[in-house]
Amino acid sequence: MSEDVWSAQDTNPDAIEAALRELLRERHAANQGLAPARVLNLIVVVDRSWKGEISNRLERVGRYHASRTILCAVEDGRDTLDAFAVMSYDERAGIGVIREQVEIDMGPEHLTALTTIVDPIVIAEIPTVLWSPHGHDEAVEALRGLVDVTLLDSDDAPDPVAALAKAEDELNLAYVVDLAWLRTTPWRERLAASFDSPGRRASLASLDGFVVRHEASSTASALLLAGWISSRLGWDIRPLESANGSGLRGRAYTNSPRYVDIRLEPVDQSVPGLAGVTVGWQREYTLSLDRAQGGLHAREASPARGEQGWLVLGGSRGEGGILGEGIRQSHLRDPTYGPALRAARELSINVG
Amino acid sequence: MQSAAVATDFEQDNPLIAGLERLPVRPTALVIFGATGDLSHRKLLPALYNLAHEGALPERFELIGVSRSEFSHDEFRNEARESIERFSRRRPDQNVLNGLLGEMRYLPGSFDSDEVYGEIGKTLREFDERASEPLNRVFYLSTAPQFFPVIASKLGDAGLSECERAETRIVIEKPFGYDLASAQQLNAQVLEVFDESQVFRIDHYLGKETVQNLMALRFANALFEPVWNRNFIDHVQITAAEDIGIGGRAGYYEGAGALRDLVQNHMMQLLALLTMEPPSSFDADRVRDEKLKVLEAIVPPSPGDVAAMTVRAQYGPGTVGGKRVTGYLEEEGVDPHSRTETYAALKLHVSNWRWAGVPVYLRTGKQLARKVTEIVVTLKPVPHLAFKNIGSVGVQPNQIILTVQPDEGVSVSLGAKIPGATMRIRPVNMEFRYGTSFLSESPEAYERLILDAMRGDATLFTRGDEIIALWAIIDPILQAWKADTTSPIPQYAAGSAGPAEADALLDGDRRWRRL
Numbered sequence: 001m002s003e004d005v006w007s008a009q010d011t012n013p014d015a016i017e018a019a020l021r022e023l024l025r026e027r028h029a030a031n032q033g034l035a036p037a038r039v040l041n042l043i044v045v046v047d048r049s050w051k052g053e054i055s056n057r058l059e060r061v062g063r064y065h066a067s068r069t070i071l072c073a074v075e076d077g078r079d080t081l082d083a084f085a086v087m088s089y090d091e092r093a094g095i096g097v098i099r100e101q102v103e104i105d106m107g108p109e110h111l112t113a114l115t116t117i118v119d120p121i122v123i124a125e126i127p128t129v130l131w132s133p134h135g136h137d138e139a140v141e142a143l144r145g146l147v148d149v150t151l152l153d154s155d156d157a158p159d160p161v162a163a164l165a166k167a168e169d170e171l172n173l174a175y176v177v178d179l180a181w182l183r184t185t186p187w188r189e190r191l192a193a194s195f196d197s198p199g200r201r202a203s204l205a206s207l208d209g210f211v212v213r214h215e216a217s218s219t220a221s222a223l224l225l226a227g228w229i230s231s232r233l234g235w236d237i238r239p240l241e242s243a244n245g246s247g248l249r250g251r252a253y254t255n256s257p258r259y260v261d262i263r264l265e266p267v268d269q270s271v272p273g274l275a276g277v278t279v280g281w282q283r284e285y286t287l288s289l290d291r292a293q294g295g296l297h298a299r300e301a302s303p304a305r306g307e308q309g310w311l312v313l314g315g316s317r318g319e320g321g322i323l324g325e326g327i328r329q330s331h332l333r334d335p336t337y338g339p340a341l342r343a344a345r346e347l348s349i350n351v352g
Numbered sequence: 353m354q355s356a357a358v359a360t361d362f363e364q365d366n367p368l369i370a371g372l373e374r375l376p377v378r379p380t381a382l383v384i385f386g387a388t389g390d391l392s393h394r395k396l397l398p399a400l401y402n403l404a405h406e407g408a409l410p411e412r413f414e415l416i417g418v419s420r421s422e423f424s425h426d427e428f429r430n431e432a433r434e435s436i437e438r439f440s441r442r443r444p445d446q447n448v449l450n451g452l453l454g455e456m457r458y459l460p461g462s463f464d465s466d467e468v469y470g471e472i473g474k475t476l477r478e479f480d481e482r483a484s485e486p487l488n489r490v491f492y493l494s495t496a497p498q499f500f501p502v503i504a505s506k507l508g509d510a511g512l513s514e515c516e517r518a519e520t521r522i523v524i525e526k527p528f529g530y531d532l533a534s535a536q537q538l539n540a541q542v543l544e545v546f547d548e549s550q551v552f553r554i555d556h557y558l559g560k561e562t563v564q565n566l567m568a569l570r571f572a573n574a575l576f577e578p579v580w581n582r583n584f585i586d587h588v589q590i591t592a593a594e595d596i597g598i599g600g601r602a603g604y605y606e607g608a609g610a611l612r613d614l615v616q617n618h619m620m621q622l623l624a625l626l627t628m629e630p631p632s633s634f635d636a637d638r639v640r641d642e643k644l645k646v647l648e649a650i651v652p653p654s655p656g657d658v659a660a661m662t663v664r665a666q667y668g669p670g671t672v673g674g675k676r677v678t679g680y681l682e683e684e685g686v687d688p689h690s691r692t693e694t695y696a697a698l699k700l701h702v703s704n705w706r707w708a709g710v711p712v713y714l715r716t717g718k719q720l721a722r723k724v725t726e727i728v729v730t731l732k733p734v735p736h737l738a739f740k741n742i743g744s745v746g747v748q749p750n751q752i753i754l755t756v757q758p759d760e761g762v763s764v765s766l767g768a769k770i771p772g773a774t775m776r777i778r779p780v781n782m783e784f785r786y787g788t789s790f791l792s793e794s795p796e797a798y799e800r801l802i803l804d805a806m807r808g809d810a811t812l813f814t815r816g817d818e819i820i821a822l823w824a825i826i827d828p829i830l831q832a833w834k835a836d837t838t839s840p841i842p843q844y845a846a847g848s849a850g851p852a853e854a855d856a857l858l859d860g861d862r863r864w865r866r867l
Contacts, residue, residue, distance in 0.1 A: 035783075035785060097785075185372075186407055188368070188372060189372055189374055189376070189407065190407075190411065191368055192366060192368035192369045192372055192375075192376050193376035193377070193410070193411045194411060195366060195368060196366050196368075196369070196376040196378065197378060197379075197485065199485070201366055204366075204367070204368070229368070232367045232368050232370065233367060293447040294445070294447030294448045294449075294450060294451035295404075295407070295447075295448065295451055298411065305484055308482075308484070310412065311451045311454075312407075312411050313404040313405075313407065313409055313413070313448055313451045313452055314404070314405070314406070314407030314448065315404075315405040315406070315407075315445040315447075315448045316445075332373070334371045335370065335371050336370050336371030337371070
């Protein structure tokens with residue numbers, strides 16, 4: 001990739017926007033085959049000291065880069081704006097796409113009026129996504145009218161219950177893409193596939209066990225998966241309780257005389273997200289899916305056939321891939337997140 | 353808390369699929385005939401790897417490769433690994449690749465041998481037993497076309513054309529027939545064994561995102577529909593130009609020629625999608641009904657009209673990309689007296705209310721100046737030009753250009769004022785490129801088509817009556833060209849835009865768009 005850069009100290013949004021236009025004009029004059037991507041604005045609000053870490057994560061999103069990324073780095077004591085703009089492109093391609101990234105160093109007092117800084121810089125008439133991984137609620141509030149999608153990660157917060165509550169608040173104001181929810185996607189897809197054949201589908205009415213194994217800090221993902229199946233199957237759920245320090249446990253009631261035993265179990269795992277899931281039905285049948293090299297290891301147990309195992313193929317996206325997927329999902333609308341989130345909140349209401 | 357209302361009749365609907373981008377595919381065993389062939393190595397196996405990587409393959413997926421080469425399972429797996437590592441659009445994750453290869457089986461043997469089908473049946477039953485349920489079967493015929501009827505018939509004889517409590521499908525590669533009679537015969541042979549709903553005839557062009565986007569452009573935008581008819585459109589050009597020769601494919605190409613190779617299938621599909629009426633839904637049969645209707649509205653040229661409505665030619669020596677290249681007749685494996693065309697141009701008319709009087713020109717050729725596949729819709733000129741007296745030589749009719757490859761996108765040419773004191777107009781382009789407007793890269797056509805075949809979605813496959821309609825348009829041209837053994841075949845210099853004779857096809861002031 002090649003880059004054109006511009007920087008200025010003690011600058012203002014008009015100058016930044018003019019610099020972007022000039023960089024674009026110069027590059028286009030030099031190579032008409034290069035066109036600016038016009039898909040998505042991404043506004044990221046971060047602590048200045050963690051700017052490098054966030055930039056690295058954004059670098060790893062692969063092909064799902066936003067068209068224009070505006071990284072607002074907040075530094076205590078600063079009262080001026082310093083800006084650095086970079087325009088990246090692959091000159092070897094016949095027709096190529098230009099991506100733009102602007103980093104603006106700013107002070108905390110800028111945040112309440114952040115919209116006046118960012119609005120002149122975003123590309124008009126394309127969706128705008130906001131990601132504020134280090135809190136900065138005043139920035140989120142200030143940008144409310146400007147953004148279409150809020151990107152967040154409920155697994156990132158130390159308190160999953162508060163994180164889910166915040167996600168629900170956000171959902172009332174904008175479309176939410178929750179990375180914790182995206183970590184459940186392969187599991188939702190596989191569970192849907194496992195119960196898709198007409199013969200197996202009927203078993204959904206007689207589920208009696210649902211166990212989610214998760215990395216210790218990914219309780220929110222586990223709650224969302226449990227919330228998802230509860231909401232999809234119309235379970236009457238009860239709040240989960242702590243299971244003597246080994247996770248959470250509770251019940252949900254279905255139309256059948258049985259209840260569903262729900263358990264969320266933290267396990268050792270080197271990456272965030274879920275580690276496995278076990279579904280039981282009719283007291284005698286279980287299906288487990290667990291992370292394995294090259295996909296998910298499936299194990300099924302039944303009285304007639306005993307235990308069988310096989311590999312369900314699939315490559316891991318990694319955490320960089322999750323963020324990229326979050327950016328991509330900003331263009332889509334998933335109607336099942338809201339009900340799953342509300343059910344997850346209901347499940348976690350007694351979790352202290 | 354009782355959650356929001358959801359479907360509770362689980363036997364009818366799977367409530368877990370709502371909101372998922374990737375819908376489940378039922379457990380499937382895929383049997384590839386011709387598994388050691390070029391298509392399998394370059395396209396099918398890499399496509400399967402990419403589907404596996406994305407977690408899009410069914411939860412239970414088994415693959416059997418069948419070919420004449422005497423390989424062991426491991427030798428086949430090694431070959432498959434090599435192909436996937438070389439041709440996959442993404443670098444393979446070794447864990448996923450090992451998982452995929454680990455499940456592959458290989459059965460060597462002749463396609464007409466009963467023993468081979470016995471082995472296939474036995475292996476499929478083993479898979480069923482292991483999965484404790486019958487897997488869907490997809491038989492993929494990636495062989496030379498003469499084996500298509502043989503394999504279909506042998507599958508029927510071996511009782512493999514259907515399976516209790518599971519679906520059985522057959523995917524047939526192109527070319528589907530050699531002419532109208534052979535296509536009818538092949539259709540009859542296949543349909544003797546399989547029901548039409550089980551047959552998936554592949555034209556991989558239909559799996560390309562840009563070809564599907566042709567439908568989105570037409571039917572998701574109110575902008576185009578009002579002008580998409582004879583009142584506003586002057587003519588249409590469909591071009592599929594290649595800047596390479598026949599390579600080492602003389603054996604195939606001598607028997608096929610440009611008309612069979614590209615026009616009868618890919619280009620006619622583009623024509624059908626461009627001119628069909630809006631389907632009432634995007635169900636496979638609704639879309640294919642509309643394509644069939646428009647194909648049947650194309651009047652095949654009568655023998656007497658062929659000379660006036662078509663041009664065939666061969667490339668002679670020339671320069672392509674700065675390199676001297678030989679002519680077609682000097683290519684290795686080509687009969688020096690060959691009359692096979694490497695270039696074909698046609699003028700067709702769609703005889704219906706919407707398109708009456710609008711000529712559609714198609715051209716394809718090898719060793720042309722540039723590689724490009726595009727559709728150009730030229731609108732009629734404005735009825736009155738107010739700027740005529742103050743220098744408006746640049747005013748041109750609007751064109752809508754849909755580029756299929758290499759740079760996928762749509763552009764619209766418009767007249768715009770040249771900056772300055774006088775009202776001078778020249779054409780400018782308004783361009784849309786996929787790369788600038790979407791985050792994701794397009795999957796390979798074969799990934800989409802294999803998945804659709806496993807799902808049983810035939811929207812992007814050619815139906816039996818459609819294939820016959822396609823051949824019915826092309827067959828009179830083939831017959832007339834075959835009967836004419838004396839007229840000289842026009843030559844064009846390699847690296848040029850094609851033969852001068854093709855210019856005569858265009859009526860009035862019309863010109864081929866520059867390659």
